[in-house]
Amino acid sequence: LKQFYYLDGAGSIAAGAIAVITSYLKEAVMDLLLINGEIHIRHCPEKAQWLLVRDGIICDYGQGEFPGENANQDMETINLKGAFATAGFFDSHVHLVQSGIDAMSLKLNAAESIGEVLELINAYAQTAPPGSLIRGIGFDEAKSAEGRMPTRYELDYCAPNNPVWINRLEYHVSVVNTLALNMLNIPFNIEGLHRNRKNLPDGGLTGAANAFARKKILQSIDGQVRKQGVAQVIQKAVSRGVTTLNAMEGGYNFCEEDFRFVLAHQRAMPIDVEIFCQTLDVEKVQSLGLKRIGGDIFVDGSFGSRTAALFEPYADDPLEYGRLYFREEEIDDFIVAAHNAGLQIALHAIGDRAIEQVIIGYEKAIKANPRQHRHRIEHFEMANDSQVERAADLGIIVSMQPAFELHWGHPGGMYEQRLGRYRYRNTNRFSFLQKKGLVIAGGSDSDITPIDPLAGINAAVNHPKGEYAVGAAEALDMFTYNAAFALGQEVAKGSLDRGKRGDIVVLDRNPLKVGRGELVALKVLYTIKDGNIIYCNQGLGLGDGNA
Amino acid sequence: MAMLEIFAFGGLTIRLNGEDITERLPAKAAALLVFMARESGRLLAKEKLISYLWEDSDLQAARYNLRHTLWIVKKILADVDDEILHVAKDFCGIVALDTVYTDFGDFAQSHANIQENEAEQLEKLKALYRGDFLDGVYLRKCVEFNDWIFYERESFQEKYFDVLHRLKDYYFATGNYLKRIELLTEMLQINPLKEDLYIEQIRTYIMLEDWEKAHAKYMACTDMLRNELNESPGDVLTEIGQRIKARKRIVPLRERRQIVMHLASYPGPEYLLPAHVAEVVLDELSLREKTECEGILNDFACLTARWQPRCPISFRPEDVRLYSSIFESLVFLSKRATIQLLVENVEALDARSAEFLAFLEHRTRACDSIEVRCS
Numbered sequence: 078l079k080q081f082y083y084l085d086g087a088g089s090i091a092a093g094a095i096a097v098i099t100s101y102l103k104e105a106v107m108d109l110l111l112i113n114g115e116i117h118i119r120h121c122p123e124k125a126q127w128l129l130v131r132d133g134i135i136c137d138y139g140q141g142e143f144p145g146e147n148a149n150q151d152m153e154t155i156n157l158k159g160a161f162a163t164a165g166f167f168d169s170h171v172h173l174v175q176s177g178i179d180a181m182s183l184k185l186n187a188a189e190s191i192g193e194v195l196e197l198i199n200a201y202a203q204t205a206p207p208g209s210l211i212r213g214i215g216f217d218e219a220k221s222a223e224g225r226m227p228t229r230y231e232l233d234y235c236a237p238n239n240p241v242w243i244n245r246l247e248y249h250v251s252v253v254n255t256l257a258l259n260m261l262n263i264p265f266n267i268e269g270l271h272r273n274r275k276n277l278p279d280g281g282l283t284g285a286a287n288a289f290a291r292k293k294i295l296q297s298i299d300g301q302v303r304k305q306g307v308a309q310v311i312q313k314a315v316s317r318g319v320t321t322l323n324a325m326e327g328g329y330n331f332c333e334e335d336f337r338f339v340l341a342h343q344r345a346m347p348i349d350v351e352i353f354c355q356t357l358d359v360e361k362v363q364s365l366g367l368k369r370i371g372g373d374i375f376v377d378g379s380f381g382s383r384t385a386a387l388f389e390p391y392a393d394d395p396l397e398y399g400r401l402y403f404r405e406e407e408i409d410d411f412i413v414a415a416h417n418a419g420l421q422i423a424l425h426a427i428g429d430r431a432i433e434q435v436i437i438g439y440e441k442a443i444k445a446n447p448r449q450h451r452h453r454i455e456h457f458e459m460a461n462d463s464q465v466e467r468a469a470d471l472g473i474i475v476s477m478q479p480a481f482e483l484h485w486g487h488p489g490g491m492y493e494q495r496l497g498r499y500r501y502r503n504t505n506r507f508s509f510l511q512k513k514g515l516v517i518a519g520g521s522d523s524d525i526t527p528i529d530p531l532a533g534i535n536a537a538v539n540h541p542k543g544e545y546a547v548g549a550a551e552a553l554d555m556f557t558y559n560a561a562f563a564l565g566q567e568v569a570k571g572s573l574d575r576g577k578r579g580d581i582v583v584l585d586r587n588p589l590k591v592g593r594g595e596l597v598a599l600k601v602l603y604t605i606k607d608g609n610i611i612y613c614n615q616g617l618g619l620g621d622g623n624a
Numbered sequence: 625m626a627m628l629e630i631f632a633f634g635g636l637t638i639r640l641n642g643e644d645i646t647e648r649l650p651a652k653a654a655a656l657l658v659f660m661a662r663e664s665g666r667l668l669a670k671e672k673l674i675s676y677l678w679e680d681s682d683l684q685a686a687r688y689n690l691r692h693t694l695w696i697v698k699k700i701l702a703d704v705d706d707e708i709l710h711v712a713k714d715f716c717g718i719v720a721l722d723t724v725y726t727d728f729g730d731f732a733q734s735h736a737n738i739q740e741n742e743a744e745q746l747e748k749l750k751a752l753y754r755g756d757f758l759d760g761v762y763l764r765k766c767v768e769f770n771d772w773i774f775y776e777r778e779s780f781q782e783k784y785f786d787v788l789h790r791l792k793d794y795y796f797a798t799g800n801y802l803k804r805i806e807l808l809t810e811m812l813q814i815n816p817l818k819e820d821l822y823i824e825q826i827r828t829y830i831m832l833e834d835w836e837k838a839h840a841k842y843m844a845c846t847d848m849l850r851n852e853l854n855e856s857p858g859d860v861l862t863e864i865g866q867r868i869k870a871r872k873r874i875v876p877l878r879e880r881r882q883i884v885m886h887l888a889s890y891p892g893p894e895y896l897l898p899a900h901v902a903e904v905v906l907d908e909l910s911l912r913e914k915t916e917c918e919g920i921l922n923d924f925a926c927l928t929a930r931w932q933p934r935c936p937i938s939f940r941p942e943d944v945r946l947y948s949s950i951f952e953s954l955v956f957l958s959k960r961a962t963i964q965l966l967v968e969n970v971e972a973l974d975a976r977s978a979e980f981l982a983f984l985e986h987r988t989r990a991c992d993s994i995e996v997r998c999s
Contacts, residue, residue, distance in 0.1 A: 259770070262756060265778040275771070329852070356851075402855070
């Protein structure tokens with residue numbers, strides 16, 4: 078018996094209705110027939126009109142009428158009525174458990190002053206059980222009227238009965254209230270415990286103090302909470318057409334328990350969750366029988382916090398070049414060990430200086446031991462021409478997040494503020510990278526941006542720097558075929574073809590035909606995993622007689 | 625006479641004549657009692673107590689609340705003894721000192737009176753501190769009181785760390801390395817993000833020649849740095865790591881050759897014994913070993929510099945460095961040989977040589993391959 082989840086998303090999440098995942102047992106996987114559609118067969122210029130999935134595998138497709146001799150009684154048929162079907166989407170970079178925990182946290186991204194933060198917390202505390210932890214996330218004090226984080230006294234005032242923990246956007250700074258400070262038992266001699274004029278802790282935590290608190294809190298999160306949070310994220314991903322995601326779990330800024338949770342539950346999830354263990358411990362990964370190591374192993378930081386490592390200083394801080402968190406020999410040793418162990422490696426590198434460090438490591442390992450590999454660089458936002466060519470020569474896959482450009486890539490946006498008017502024009506150069514032969518896998522970096530491949534496709538096509546935009550077909554590949562390639566799964570997934578798995582997404586319109594400006598309005602109608610309908614957007618559904 | 629006992633380390637327990645009365649006291653009454661006990665022997669202004677515990681009430685209500693709380697405390701205590709708490713018009717406090725015991729008072733007094741080289745006293749202090757001061761105690765809307773807890777907690781924690789540091793240095797100087805490792809482990813449980821504590825632990829394992837554990841601790845430290853702080857190991861840790869990785873295979877004990885040093889003593893110049901041992905060791909070491917050994921000695925000199933000021937033995941710092949260096953070179957040599965030091969005519973040893981002998985006897989206690997015998 079196969080257990081899977083069925084998403085009954087009446088009106089869909091996008092329409093604000095509450096979607097419910099109910100699980101049930103299905104004795105046998107029925108055949109699934111899609112008819113009257115525009116079915117995207119990647120290698121064929123002509124679209125198929127029908128497609129049959131048997132035992133979870135695509136067994137045939139074709140044009141015109143479905144030949145009746147292939148039908149059987151148990152067959153489930155969806156009349157696509159001209160809707161567009163393609164391979165199920167991938168999200169190549171998700172922090173699954175963190176996204177789940179954050180989904181259950183108080184969002185402070187919109188708060189523009191301490192007063193607003195306190196109001197939000199106060200309102201949240203009214204319904205929170207006394208003593209339960211209030212986790213606030215996403216506060217950007219730089220954008221607030223006061224330009225600072227709240228103090229523990231302010232947090233005490235608005236939530237006297239609950240421990241409160243407020244995180245800055247990138248989680249490197251946090252503030253706790255008195256009750257939380259009391260419960261955490263942070264040693265007073267730890268680095269990063271901020272103090273007030275009375276030399277008492279003011280609740281502000283950075284560096285080791287923040288790491289101490291973060292670890293203790295994340296470790297204390299109940300498995301049930303993780304389960305609920307992850308279920309929410311998966312539900313949302315499914316409603317966005319995702320059938321495979323790459324979960325980057327454990328390690329710095331995250332939590333070993335997250336990794337263990339995904340490892341323990343990945344088989345029970347309704348979509349494929351490919352785990353990347355964020356550790357340098359090659360033996361550990363091998364002993365667990367995993368094929369991949371790394372993910373968001375921070376070789377450098379981010380542009381937002383001016384920690385992405387650059388060769389030239391930041392435009393808005395001429396003394397700042399960002400940070401390399403590893404010595405060259407450490408990265409080299411790690412890459413060589415993981416490469417020789419036959420693992421797939423993924424490393425986070427955003428700035429050109431960090432990208433250089435990673436490419437050098439890959440060059441050494443691959444030169445010493447040439448073998449087939451699918452090593453990756455995550456983000457790869459600011460690679461120079463030479464680095465692009467060297468990465469292409471090495472066969473490195475780049476895992477990128479097109480939505481970043483829509484968030485920060487516009488004139489006057491964060492990229493321009495940090496990098497200046499010339500350099501900001503050279504971030505996320507999708508079309509250039511493709512021209513040089515790099516395979517780009519698309520992702521969201523959830524929860525930095527939401528899991529939503531259609532939004533990613535829209536961002537890649539409508540790149541703020543037009544010369545680096547790609548066509549819709551190339552953008553679609555980023556979230557399907559290329560992403561499957563980035564996992565070494567292109568033979569089984571990533572496109573619709575005979576013998577491949579029945580992972581399918583149905584969209585209301587054809588992204589390859591609509592205008593660039595209309596991509597943003599595309600909707601997912603069905604998500605199908607191994608021939609099972611796991612999401613049906615009934616609000617926009619195809620009417621009676623379907624599914 | 626009634627006995628009031630307050631235990632505030634690791635939580636709060638209040639006993640009266642052995643009976644636990646914590647649950648009978650409302651939270652603010654218990655807080656008031658602890659606050660007064662911390663200031664025992666002094667009368668406290670009621671206004672101050674109000675500002676600590678009823679700051680959100682208007683003055684009249686706050687006065688009433690204090691009066692009522694004091695009445696509750698007095699009532700519970702008066703069942704046994706009316707003399708513990710003294711309440712006047714504007715002041716109140718605990719004045720009958722001989723009837724009140726507090727673990728924090730005991731700790732503070734014992735810490736103030738601590739003498740060098742008093743391991744027993746240090747162990748008593750360590751046992752007294754069962755956890756943070758008033759751990760888990762929090763009064764809502766009592767900012768001043770909660771801040772007072774943090775202030776006191778930090779002050780006690782600082783003293784506790786001082787006790788742990790002194791103890792680990794004591795056990796180091798007296799050669800009880802396993803005890804030192806145990807203490808370092810306790811310290812790391814409190815703050816697992818301290819690279820220097822890991823380094824001390826690794827070095828201690830190296831001194832014990834337990835390379836496996838030294839390596840395991842090194843890995844634990846580098847994992848901690850990467851996973852919690854995303855930092856590379858510092859230069860010192862990196863150098864230690866290289867030393868661990870590059871270490872020569874240790875010859876099994878049964879396969880080592882035996883070196884017997886006959887060390888005769890006679891009236892003469894000072895430092896005779898250390899000089900003699902050093903001479904034999906240098907004769908035994910190969911040129912390459914000497915080069916490697918030099919590294920160890922330099923390294924060890926840095927380490928000893930940290931604990932010398934607290935060294936409980938009456939050695940002069942330069943002597944400690946000398947003796948330690950010789951001992952370390954003996955340890956180095958013992959990787960490939962078992963060493964027997966036969967000291968003859970001990971009563972004739974000069975003062976410094978006698979000190980060195982005492983030092984060696986302490987330090988070689990944990991070494992299987994070095995034996996000191998006297999006649």
